[in-house]
Amino acid sequence: MAIEILMPALSPTMEEGTLAKWLVKEGDTVSSGDIMAEIETDKATMEFEAVDEGIIGKILIEAGTEGVKVNTPIAILVEEGEAVPSADTAAPAAKQDAPQETAPAKAPATVAAAAPVTDTTPDWGADVEVKPTTVREALRDAMAEEMRRDPDVFLMGEEVAEYQGAYKISQGLLDEFGAKRVIDTPITEHGFAGIATGAAFGGLKPIVEFMTFNFAMQAIDHIINSAAKTLYMSGGQMGAPMVFRGPNGAAARVGAQHSQCYAAWYMQVPGLKVVMPYSASDAKGLMKTAIRDPNPVIFLENEILYGKSFDVPVMDDFTIPFGKAKIERAGDDVTIVSFGIGVTYALTAAEKLAEEGINAEVINLRTLRPMDTETILASVRKTNRCVTVEEGWPQGSVGGYISNVIMQQAFDYLDAPVINCTGKDVPMPYAANLEKHALLTADEVVAACKQVTYR
Amino acid sequence: MPPKKAAAKPNVSAEELLGHYREMLLIRRFEEKAGQLYGMGLIGGFCHLYIGQEAVVVGLEAAADEGDKRVTSYRDHGHMLACGMDPKGIMAELTGREGGFSKGKGGSMHMFSKEKHFYGGHGIVGAQVPLGAGLAFSDKYKGNDRVTFAYFGDGAANQGQVYETYNMAELWDLPVIFVIENNGYAMGTSVVRSTKSPSLWERGAAYGIEGEEVDGMDVLAVKAAGERAVAYCRAGKGPYILEVKTYRYRGHSMSDPAKYRTREEVQKMRDERDPIEQIRDMLLTGKHASEDDLKAIDKDIKAIVNEAAEFSKESPEPALEELWTDIYAKVEG
Ligand SMILES: Cc1ncc(C[n+]2csc(CCOP(=O)(O)OP(=O)(O)O)c2C)c(N)n1
Numbered sequence: 123m124a125i126e127i128l129m130p131a132l133s134p135t136m137e138e139g140t141l142a143k144w145l146v147k148e149g150d151t152v153s154s155g156d157i158m159a160e161i162e163t164d165k166a167t168m169e170f171e172a173v174d175e176g177i178i179g180k181i182l183i184e185a186g187t188e189g190v191k192v193n194t195p196i197a198i199l200v201e202e203g204e205a206v207p208s209a210d211t212a213a214p215a216a217k218q219d220a221p222q223e224t225a226p227a228k229a230p231a232t233v234a235a236a237a238p239v240t241d242t243t244p245d246w247g248a249d250v251e252v253k254p255t256t257v258r259e260a261l262r263d264a265m266a267e268e269m270r271r272d273p274d275v276f277l278m279g280e281e282v283a284e285y286q287g288a289y290k291i292s293q294g295l296l297d298e299f300g301a302k303r304v305i306d307t308p309i310t311e312h313g314f315a316g317i318a319t320g321a322a323f324g325g326l327k328p329i330v331e332f333m334t335f336n337f338a339m340q341a342i343d344h345i346i347n348s349a350a351k352t353l354y355m356s357g358g359q360m361g362a363p364m365v366f367r368g369p370n371g372a373a374a375r376v377g378a379q380h381s382q383c384y385a386a387w388y389m390q391v392p393g394l395k396v397v398m399p400y401s402a403s404d405a406k407g408l409m410k411t412a413i414r415d416p417n418p419v420i421f422l423e424n425e426i427l428y429g430k431s432f433d434v435p436v437m438d439d440f441t442i443p444f445g446k447a448k449i450e451r452a453g454d455d456v457t458i459v460s461f462g463i464g465v466t467y468a469l470t471a472a473e474k475l476a477e478e479g480i481n482a483e484v485i486n487l488r489t490l491r492p493m494d495t496e497t498i499l500a501s502v503r504k505t506n507r508c509v510t511v512e513e514g515w516p517q518g519s520v521g522g523y524i525s526n527v528i529m530q531q532a533f534d535y536l537d538a539p540v541i542n543c544t545g546k547d548v549p550m551p552y553a554a555n556l557e558k559h560a561l562l563t564a565d566e567v568v569a570a571c572k573q574v575t576y577r
Numbered sequence: 578m579p580p581k582k583a584a585a586k587p588n589v590s591a592e593e594l595l596g597h598y599r600e601m602l603l604i605r606r607f608e609e610k611a612g613q614l615y616g617m618g619l620i621g622g623f624c625h626l627y628i629g630q631e632a633v634v635v636g637l638e639a640a641a642d643e644g645d646k647r648v649t650s651y652r653d654h655g656h657m658l659a660c661g662m663d664p665k666g667i668m669a670e671l672t673g674r675e676g677g678f679s680k681g682k683g684g685s686m687h688m689f690s691k692e693k694h695f696y697g698g699h700g701i702v703g704a705q706v707p708l709g710a711g712l713a714f715s716d717k718y719k720g721n722d723r724v725t726f727a728y729f730g731d732g733a734a735n736q737g738q739v740y741e742t743y744n745m746a747e748l749w750d751l752p753v754i755f756v757i758e759n760n761g762y763a764m765g766t767s768v769v770r771s772t773k774s775p776s777l778w779e780r781g782a783a784y785g786i787e788g789e790e791v792d793g794m795d796v797l798a799v800k801a802a803g804e805r806a807v808a809y810c811r812a813g814k815g816p817y818i819l820e821v822k823t824y825r826y827r828g829h830s831m832s833d834p835a836k837y838r839t840r841e842e843v844q845k846m847r848d849e850r851d852p853i854e855q856i857r858d859m860l861l862t863g864k865h866a867s868e869d870d871l872k873a874i875d876k877d878i879k880a881i882v883n884e885a886a887e888f889s890k891e892s893p894e895p896a897l898e899e900l901w902t903d904i905y906a907k908v909e910g
C-alpha cells in the first residue's frame with residue numbers, strides 16, 4: 123500500500139521548513155534509516171531518514187521549496203509493482219496543515235484550586251479537653267504520632283537526629299524511632315531532596331526538613347520538577363507522597379539571605395499543596411494531614427512562632443483537613459485575610475480596630491493551596507471590604523491572588539478596593555531599625571482597614 | 578600530639594613571626610570582643626566566630642599579592658581583618674550601623690570590600706565556591722595573573738555545586754585556590770558523620786585537580802602551602818586545593834551549645850595546638866622578642882579592638898531611606 127511521506131517537524135518550535143535537497147529520486151528503493159532529504163529548519167539543516175521500506179513512487183515537493191508546512195506530504199512511497207496514486211487522492215486536504223488542535227477542556231473554575239464549600243465546624247468539639255502546647259511541640263508530636271502509625275514515614279535533614287534539630291523540632295525522635303527513620307544528612311539540599319523524592323516514588327513517605335526554607339532554594343528543582351510534576355507526567359501512575367517542611371520567612375536580624383517568605387512562590391505550583399499554620403493546633407492537625415496526603419506538601423513553619431503556646435485538643439487522632447480556613451475572630455465591618463505569622467498582625471490589628479468601633483473578621487487561611495476561597499468570599503459578601511496580610515513581597519503576592527479572586531467573584535459586593543499589606547519590596551536589611559521598617563506591622567494593617575472602611 | 582615546632586623553622590625572620598603574631602592576635606581579640614557585644618545585644622542574628630582558625634587566613638594572606646581576590650562563607654570576620662579591612666568598619670557592620678562596610682545592611686554574614694578585593698561573606702553554604710571560580714574566570718578573561726582564594730568549610734565540601742565547580746575550574750584552568758577550612762565540624766555534624774571519604778582534598782583528583790593537606794594550626798606551614806598554591810595558579814596551571822586542618826574553639830554560632838564534642842577535646846586543642854601560642858613560643862624561645870615586647874603588642878591590639886568597638890557603638894543606625902537604596906544599580910545614559 124502506498125505510504126505518504128510527510129514533512130517532518132525536526133525541532134520543538136518548527137512549523138515549516140525548506141526542503142533543501144532530495145538525496146533520492148523517483149524509482150529509488152529505500153529502506154529504514156536511509157537518508158532521503160535535507161531539510162532546513164528554523165535552527166539547522168537536518169538529514170531526513172526513511173522509516174519505511176519501499177520505492178519512491180513520486181516526489182510531491184521539489185527540492186528548494188521554502189515554507190513547506192510540517193505534515194505536508196512530500197513524497198509517496200510504493201511497494202514493488204504498485205501503481206503510484208494520483209497526488210490529490212494521496213494528499214487529502216485535512217493533511218495539508220498540522221492537525222487542528224482541539225480546544226482544551228475548560229478549567230474547573232477561573233481560580234486554580236477548586237475550593238470546597240464553606241465549612242465552619244470547629245476543629246474540635248466543645249467537650250474536648252485542651253492542653254497548652256508550643257508550636258514546636260505540636261509539630262514534633264504530629265510527626266511522632268504519624269511515625270508510630272505508619273512505618274513508611276521517616277524524617278531526614280540536616281541536624282535532625284543527633285542534634286535534635288537546629289530549631290529542636292525533632293527533639294526525642296531519634297531516641298524513639300532510631301537512626302533508620304530519623305536521618306542526619308550532609309549539607310546537600312539538592313541531593314537529599316532528590317533522594318527523598320525518589321524514595322517517595324519508591325513507596326515511602328519522607329518528611330524532609332530544610333534547616334530553613336532559604337536553603338530549599340538549593341533543592342527547588344526537585345521540589346517542583348521532580349516531586350510536584352511526576353504524578354501528572356506519569357499519567358497518574360506515580361507521585362511523591364511527602365512533606366517538605368521547615369521554618370520560612372524572617373526570623374530576627376539574620377539578613378537578606380536568611381529572611382524570605384516563600385508562600386507565594388510555592389503556592390503557584392500545581393501539584394504541590396501548600397500549608398502555612400499559625401497556631402499549635404493548626405501545626406499539629408495540618409502536619410498529620412500533610413504526612414497522610416498522597417501529594418508533595420510544602421509545610422511552611424515560622425521560627426518566631428515555634429516557642430508560642432496555644433491550646434491543642436487532647437485527642438487520639440486530631441487532624442485538620444486541607445482547604446478549610448478558620449475564622450479566628452468574627453466581625454462584619456472588614457475582612458482581614460492572613461496566614462502563618464501574618465495572623466498575629468491581623469489579630470493585633472483587629473483588637474486595636476475594635477477599640478475604635480471597627481469590627482474586623484479575621485480569616486486564617488491555613489492552607490494556601492488548596493485555598494478556601496469560599497470562606498473569604500462569604501466574608502467579603504458580608505463586610506464588603508477586604509485587607510490581606512502577609513510577610514512576603516508585594517509583587518506576585520498571595521494577597522494579589524486573593525484580590526483577583528474577589529474581583530472576579532464578588533466584585534459587586536466590594537465597597538472599596540482590596541488592600542494588600544505585605545513586607546516591603548526590598549531584600550531584608552540587617553540593621554535593627556531598617557529591619558523593623560522592612561517588616562509588616564499591625565499598625566499598617568490598622569491603617570489599611572481604616573482606609574477601606576473610610577474612617 | 579606533634580611536637581611543638583619552635584626550633585624547626587630557623588630561617589624565618591623575627592619580623593615575619595611578629596607580623597603573624599600581631600595579625601592572629603588581632604583576629605582573636607576582635608572575635609572575643611564581638612562575642613561580648615553579642616552578649617550585650619549590640620550584635621544580633623547569627624554571629625560565627627573564627628577563634629582557633631586564625632592561622633588559616635593569616636598564613637594564606639601572607640602568600641597573597643595585591644589584587645588577589647578572596648571570597649568566603651558567613652564565618653568571615655577573620656578573612657576581612659587579614660586582608661586589611663578596617664576593624665572599625667567590620668565591627669560597625671556587626672552592630673548594623675551606618676559606618677559598617679555594607680552601611681549596616683548586610684550584617685555579620687554579608688560584608689564586602691571592593692577595595693580589598695573581598696567578595697563576601699555568603700550565608701548559603703557552598704555558594705561561594707562557584708562564585709570564587711567565577712572571580713578567577715574574570716581575571717583569566719582579562720588576561721592578568723591574579724588568583725582567587727575561595728574558602729569553604731568541611732560541611733560545604735559535600736554540596737554538589739562544589740564538584741560542578743571543580744570540573745569547570747580544571748577544564749578551563751581557572752586560577753582559583755579552593756581552601757577547605759576543615760575545622761572538623763559542620764554545625765553539630767563531625768566530618769566522619771557526613772562522609773566516608775574524609776580526605777576532602779583528594780576528591781579533587783577525580784577532576785584532575787592537584788592539592789594537599791595542610792596543618793592549619795601552624796601559620797608557617799599554611800603560608801608555605803599557600804605559596805605553592807599561588808605559584809601554581811599564577812603560572813596558569815589551573816586550580817589548586819588546600820585542605821587546611823583547623824579547629825573552631827567556640828560553638829558554630831552564638832546559639833550553639835556544642836554538645837556534640839567534649840570540653841576536653843576543645844581544651845586539648847587550645848593547650849597543645851593553639852596557633853598563636855605556637856608563634857609566641859617560637860618568638861620567646863628563639864629570643865626574637867621579650868615578654869615585654871609581646872605585652873606591648875597585646876596592648877596595641879587591645880587598643881585597636883576597643884576603638885573598633887567604640888566606633889561600632891557610636892556610629893549611628895543607617896538612615897531610614899537606606900531601606901530603599903541599592904536594590905537596583907542605576908542604568909547609565
Ligand atoms: C545551603 C545551606 N544549608 C544549610 C545552611 C545552615 N548552615 C549554616 S552553616 C552550616 C554548617 C557549615 O559547616 P562548614 O561548611 O563545615 O563550615 P563551618 O561553619 O565549620 O565554618 C549549616 C548547615 C546554610 N546556611 N546554607
Ligand SMILES: [Mg+2]
Nearest residue numbers: 730731762763
Ligand atoms: Mg566546618
